[in-house]
Amino acid sequence: MKESDTTRDYPYASGGWGSLKAVTTILAQEHVSVKDSAALRKQNKPDGFMCVSCSWAKPADPHVFEFCESGAKATAWDLTSKRMTPEFFQLHTVTELLSWHDHDLEEAGRLTAPLRYDPATDKYVQVEWQQAFDEIGRELNQLDPDSVVFYASGRASLETSYMYQLFARMYGTNNLPDSSNMCHESTSVGLKEAIGVGVGTITLEDFEKTDLMFFFGQNVGTNSPRMLHQLQDARKRGVPIITFNPLREPGLVRFANPQSPVQMLTPDNTQISTQYHQLKTGGDTAAILGICKAVIAADDLAIEQARPRVIDVDFIREHTTGYEAFANYAREASWADIEKVSGLPREAIEAAANEYMKANAVMIHYGMGLTQHRLGVQNVRMVCNLLFLRGNIGKPGAGPSPVRGHSNVQGQRTVGITEKPELAPLDKLASQFSFEPPRKKGLNTVEAFEAMLKGEVKGVFNLGGNLVRSVPDRLRIEPAWRGLRLNVNVATKLNRSHLVHGEISYILPCLSRIEIDRQASGEQAVSMEDSTACMHGSHGVAEPASENIRSEPYIVAGIAKATLGTRFNVDWDAWRDDYSVVRDEIAKTYPEIFHDFNQRMWTPGGFHKPLPASQRQWKTKSGKAEFLVPKALGEDPDMPEREPDALRLMTLRSDSQFNTTIYGLDDRFRGVQGSRMVVLMNPDDMAASGLSEGDKIGLQTIADDGFDRRVSGFAVKAYDIPRGCIAGYYPECNPLLPLWHYAEESKVPGAKSIPVRIVDKPGAQASA
Template sequence: MSSRKAEPREYHGAAGGFGSLQGIARIELKERAGPGAAETLYRQNKPEGHMCTSCAWAKPPNPHLAEFCENGAKATLWDLTSERCTPEWISRHTVTELRERSGYELEMRGRLTEPMRYDAGTDRYVRASWDEAFAAIGAELHRLDPKSVTFYASGKAALEPSYLYAVFARAYGHNNLPDSSNMCHETTSVGLKKVVGSPVGTCTLQDLDHCDAIFYLGQNPGTNSPRLLRPLMQAAKRGCKIITFNPLREKGLLEFIDPQDPVAMLTQKPTKMSHMYMQVKPGGDIAALMGVIKRVLEIDDEAKEKGLARTLDDAFLAEHTHGFDALRHTVENTGWDAIEANSGIARADLERAGDVYAGAKNVIGIYGMGLTQHVHGSQAIGMLVNLLLLNGNIGRQGAGCTPIRGHSNVQGQRTVGITEKTKLAPVEKYRELLDLETPEEDGHTTVEFLEALLDGSNKGFIGLGGNLAQAVPDHERVHRAWGEMELTVHIATKLNKTHLMPGKSSWILPCLVRAEEDMQASGRQTVTMEDSFSHIYGSIGKRKPASEQLKSETAIVAGLAKATLAHRETRNPKLAWDEWTGDYARIRDLIAHTFPDEFHDMNGRMNQPGGFYRGNGAHDRIWKTDSGKAEFTDPTVLNACGIGEADGRFHLVTVRSNDQFNTTVYGHSDRLRGLEGTRMMVMINPDDMERHGLADGDLVTLIGDAEDDMERTVRGLKVTPYRLPDGCLAGYFPELNPLVPLWYHDKLSKTPASKGIPVRIVKE
């Protein structure tokens, strides 16, 4: 091995700029989306256009010429590919053969065109008709105990099919309705609701125009939500100070060139984004925020002694909060040595961050899965809220808490009834409007579904989109059990790895994408979705469907429900599946009657520019908590990882690449990190490489170090030098999911703790 220390990889450009345009062009050349692609992108995220199927960022009332980002364009072009994955092609291969292909190769085959069923005798998927599929699936669901079946939703389906999906599940007889938020932001739904009474963020898009400081934790906008970069850039330009905490130095939070700014593009002069950038240890955000709060309290105490303007808002604390004294006691009795050791950040830097908070009038906290995907992620969210509450930075203009959601309608699905928790379902409205008596028992989360899968009690699975088997932890155990189910049904647009783990009866039902025209009995249909700021938008597709055999998600859900419930001796005439399919406005009327405070006049408001706001109690300082006030929380740990440090142990952070959205991989370029060509790599800092006798390009195995009896390994990973905190590794999701134990999840939400996985590294 060379005695010279390896140089860490990095991207020497800025986020955005020509690199973003080249990334879009590369996918267009690959997918050949054809004539009309430019028009489709031009209409994306605008009134009377279709809403992006990528992230859940807001659609402004006054859109730019191009209201899409690099990843949003990639998602749309990926959907509109000219390639077709036909039954003829699929049936030429056994499922066993197809399973050897990567997820990227499978999706590159293009759009699914017709329904297919699995033939176990030949180990192949074969062509089927819709009537055959609905009848067979309905009969199988009737045969199974409803409580042994899971209805999963990926987060992309619009409000209309989501509402019907929840009704179908409860009419069938269960509340097993996990969705993709269980895998990412369920910690927000539980943790944020506990402290401010709202399961979603408290800000609106306009608040970003009025903040003086942003504390930004555990989220990478350059890759995961690039349309956020422009408002962040505008905030930075007007003097707002962005304080970033993230184990990785992400380009989108360092510098950005707006592709829609001709001067910036010509000069290639980027805007500096973060005022401070601190590479916190995995799970170290609790300690880091403790240090910031400690400094803020010191500043306030000094001001109080000198009779100067205070940092703390005593009137707000007295009227609107509960539990501050317990937090103050813990902060004052926690030493700086412990804070520095658990956060990996120097005291001086945390004090500087505290100075920024104390000097700002309005502060917004923005966070992503770097906070939520930890064993103590709920406590990390609580600490961020603690900081914001000190000066009343929730419930006023320019201030609040903003989780960045992933899938485009994952928040909306929960809003309209996709939840495993009975207390969150509109049970009384179901009874009043639909004569529907719903099951009283809670259903299961995604983790609980997997536990039931492993013990053999879960017999059936319907997936409304997604690639769940790849997204979950503990691949080896879960994948072995997946094919033992009696029934697996996949509503999908492209072939993926989960489809290749068929149950004894297995079906693939191809659906329209959001940009495609959805024609039903009453004409072209509009669907709706909710963004991260609780705004609702209409979306209408105008592209010709990839196949005449495709059905909408709404039509598929209604077809399954009708076929399943037809086996009941007593029919419910208020479950009007055909009428709902024929005219989605009737579903929206039903949503409006089910949730009148939030969705009144839904049909009349859904196409207004900027969407309509369904409201948020915490935004108006209405605290729907047990105490009726915003709750300070007293942390019990300083690091959110569930397993501490030990000699030779690393904590692994799983990340997405610049060429990826969740489990969908568009290519093998991670441009914004300077990484190309492979996803089978592990990022490690040069000092740790030297300590472990590793060289750039060495092949290593990662071994799970979760202190249980299970062996978890991923082999063949290429060592890649990268700027990371000591003891931290990074690698790609979902390739490294086999290292996550199923039981290793947030204490309250059961969200897998994929941002601090204990592992050891062994040279091959």
């Protein structure tokens, strides 16, 4: 790659004309009609559809355009006029399609008919819907239920998810992993242990009452840009925002509101971060401990000088346990160790602590930069420790704010998508539907692939997603995936997981949430939960891409009926025809959350799930909020850097990407154009390695497990990132991530901290 292709840094504020141009470009690229593009005005509105990408909160009083650049790209991607008809598949073998770039596979258009893999021709061929349902049912009934995995991406609605988990359990398994296993399971475990609920406690109203915000490992500019509106309003009120992030990201620096004439027509923009600390990758526990240490030291001094206390003594005494052990650990921790591991000087950490001690209400936003580490659960617990010190939970304007990336990944867990039987209301389901649910723990995503490598998994049902592409250790996983007896894929577009097929493989095209869903009882609506635990209704506004695609509830109901027959007292046809019947059953299973579901789902701004922690009621083992003494400051206890020139790789997404969906090969915020095979590196590390801008290198994982994990062909790009740390794109770097390199307790893949070495340097072969 030429230097000119990779070094055009983005000098502007996020948002602004850059976002407007990007939205216009994607609409033209996907040949979205003027009529269909009008759907954007209904996005995230009470009378429209909830965004199919991120799950950021939907306000009761929305903006005129309540969508961001990323959401507009996701909508254009679904509303494209391009089609992949059965005739397309007659022209292309699966072997040929495997050679296509991931972007090109999805960019070719919407799927229009159900397809079955034909090994004789190496092509997907059209089948009738009932034929597909019947054969899938027969195959499932010939497999041991515990050898089948029911995976769900975060896109499926509450109604579909409830039906899906019930089907899987009636079939006989708790193998119900989902995309949260890959990202925020560390949150579900860590917050549950610390405060008794596995989700954040803040709402949009808290933004109006907060005095200070922290960001840890969450790039709002590309992952949840609509949140920038709340941040901009807070900054106008003078609220400080303190960011800890290894890369200097434009979306966390400054923002120009595309809906503000002043900011669009002048150089005006809003500074987002008032402090920006570029800590080392994996240095979050150390940085948070440093803030806590400074707060506790100030409190100790206040006691000594008989001044008002710095910590919230009443909150800690009445509502927490474990404070003294944690405080002693913080007192004894050395600043030298904290500085070394975090990569930050003491003065920077104390500057953040000083702002924290001045604020009365503080919220902490975080993303996968905290959760996708070996000690990801500990990172979440450290966020809680910091909040507990000054009582920043259970009061307006304060609390933990994990920012979920997928549109309903949080809601799926709420209605039973979980491999952990203790988190599902199995007794209630047993009574409600007169069957005995399985009580054995199911497989999460990592465990499912561990079992697949052993030959123990025979079937995978993919409710959305691109699991083969998103999983760690892909070069080991793909051969095992090909050994499956059955894989069923529900999707809107073709992706890699459909092409790395099993013996029997189906692609079942589904409606997008944006499209009108017509069933026997009329047009249907669905619902989902956002990052702030609010439930929203959603109904499509665009005509379906084809008359021969079906809704997700229709597909789940059809396969469930074909598999289970009349063995259980569920009228799958009635559920398929009228989703309000499904919501009535959800309300019976979860009356505390979903009472009067059909009426309340249209509440402006959504209705909130009860969260005891927000009322300072702690459903923990001790009955109180629990401090944690960290086990280590360093990120990776079982995979240390064993050589002086080792680098720590973090994977990241571009501004033209949502999860594994690639809208384009450019990343304008980071100055990358035309390729995703790029490694961002500190200029001093480049010089020490004898590398220049644009040089091609390979990366090899440092691990002693007998597998040579390496990826070649990366172009080096100088970037503002701490020394010893590098960054590359997901999923291109996934082959470098060992399947066993996951977070303790949660098993979230440790994608943000992979020790690697540089191989295949330019001139290495010549000199050898």
